[in-house]
Amino acid sequence: xxPLIEPALDGNESHYLQECxxxxxxxxxxxFVERFERQFAEAVGARHAVACSSGTAALxxxxxxxxxxxxxxxAVSDFTFIASxxxxxxxxxDALLVDSESTTWNMDTERLHDDVVRxxxxxxxxxxxxxxxxxxxxxxxxxxLLDLRDRFGITIVEDAAESLGxxxxxxxxxxxxxxxxGDIGCFSFNGNKIMTSGGGGMITTDDADLAxxxxxxxxxxxxxxxxxxxxxxxxxxxxSNLAAAVxxxxxxxxxxxxxxxxxxxxxxxxxxxxxxxTPAPAASWADPSYWLYSVLLDDEPVxxxxxxxxxxxLDVQARRLWPPIHRQAPYRSAERLGGRTAEHIYRNGLxxxxxxxxxxxxxxxxxxxxxxxxxxASFRR
Ligand SMILES: *Cc1c(COP(=O)(O)O)cnc(C)c1O
Numbered sequence: 331x332x333p334l335i336e337p338a339l340d341g342n343e344s345h346y347l348q349e350c351x352x353x354x355x356x357x358x359x360x361x362f363v364e365r366f367e368r369q370f371a372e373a374v375g376a377r378h379a380v381a382c383s384s385g386t387a388a389l390x391x392x393x394x395x396x397x398x399x400x401x402x403x404x405a406v407s408d409f410t411f412i413a414s415x416x417x418x419x420x421x422x423x424d425a426l427l428v429d430s431e432s433t434t435w436n437m438d439t440e441r442l443h444d445d446v447v448r449x450x451x452x453x454x455x456x457x458x459x460x461x462x463x464x465x466x467x468x469x470x471x472x473x474x475l476l477d478l479r480d481r482f483g484i485t486i487v488e489d490a491a492e493s494l495g496x497x498x499x500x501x502x503x504x505x506x507x508x509x510x511x512g513d514i515g516c517f518s519f520n521g522n523k524i525m526t527s528g529g530g531g532m533i534t535t536d537d538a539d540l541a542x543x544x545x546x547x548x549x550x551x552x553x554x555x556x557x558x559x560x561x562x563x564x565x566x567x568x569x570s571n572l573a574a575a576v577x578x579x580x581x582x583x584x585x586x587x588x589x590x591x592x593x594x595x596x597x598x599x600x601x602x603x604x605x606x607x608t609p610a611p612a613a614s615w616a617d618p619s620y621w622l623y624s625v626l627l628d629d630e631p632v633x634x635x636x637x638x639x640x641x642x643x644l645d646v647q648a649r650r651l652w653p654p655i656h657r658q659a660p661y662r663s664a665e666r667l668g669g670r671t672a673e674h675i676y677r678n679g680l681x682x683x684x685x686x687x688x689x690x691x692x693x694x695x696x697x698x699x700x701x702x703x704x705x706x707a708s709f710r711r
Contacts, residue, residue: 346575360571376534378541381569385518388531389417396485398423402458409672429668436470443474464493467621486512500615527577590686595620644699651679
């Protein structure tokens with residue numbers, strides 16, 4: 331079976347883990363945590379980085395320091411992994427689900443912009459925070475949100491869990507990496523992400539005060555002075571030194587991972603074009619990192635569930651994309667702006683094997699299997 335996505339752990343991972351064990355530093359204090367934070371901040375171009383026990387924990391803390399709280403509204407992408415939205419619920423705030431644009435599959439930020447301006451004019455509640463998700467390795471259009479920040483003081487949190495290394499290549503943000511353009515960025519090092527620490531996350535920001543408040547919340551809000559004195563409800567969200575050791579080893583190979591992802595995408599683009607599908611998004615103003623190469627099958631040909639099963643029979647592991655958040659039980663009554671594009675992406679979307687270690691031969695196997703499956707009339711809807 332050609333797996334959908336699996337990590338490459340053949341760098342310094344075991345060497346650094348041995349170092350942790352030999353030194354006795356295995357928990358949330360240790361040299362790897364600090365080193366990982368410093369070098370990660372440098373790699374993405376942020377001033378500060380705070381390591382967390384997961385991407386979801388990073389989002390929870392980032393949203394809280396950004397001002398998400400009971401009674402507040404947080405705008406978020408409708409088409410995303412549910413962790414993006416659960417983190418809003420943890421703060422007690424309400425989610426406003428915003429549909430995708432069809433070009434990048436990311437939040438339709440123009441639409442949100444117009445809606446916020448209208449809400450302000452009509453005296454309706456406006457979001458305190460906008461959590462924009464860069465899905466599947468492609469940056470979202472941020473300019474409309476930066477305008478909202480300037481006009482209404484809305485804080486921008488970027489969920490960059492899937493898009494480490496992606497950047498804008500034109501416009502106001504040209505040269506900036508995702509996770510560094512809003513007020514706070516969040517990343518995930520889960521096993522399936524661009525790089526892994528076995529489980530972990532990172533908060534990035536240029537704002538020293540936000541970084542300090544985030545760090546404080548991840549360490550049980552314990553004050554540096556006094557004995558077990560805590561000034562608010564904090565969390566045990568620090569990354570362990572063991573996890574940071576793996577993260578550090580992976581970070582050393584991040585450039586190679588990103589090169590591999592882009593080469594994989596280029597080959598899929600070259601080989602898939604004759605098929606009845608739309609290839610992975612790549613806007614002219616973006617340099618995507620292609621975390622998980624995903625396509626939209628044309629409307630008519632086939633039922634995507636059947637395609638996944640048929641590909642599995644040909645030893646290719648593919649997977650459908652997420653149902654829109656507005657379909658998930660906890661969020662069925664959430665406020666939303668549109669949702670039809672998210673529905674369409676869900677209905678027709680298919681992710682293809684994208685491990686950094688996949689070979690061109692294996693990619694050909696994937697393409698041939700997909701060609702065979704899509705030409706088989708029995709899969710038609
Ligand atoms: C993976 C992911 C998260 C959560 O990260 P974890 O490390 O698994 O907690 C959040 N948002 C998005 C978009 C993700 O893909």
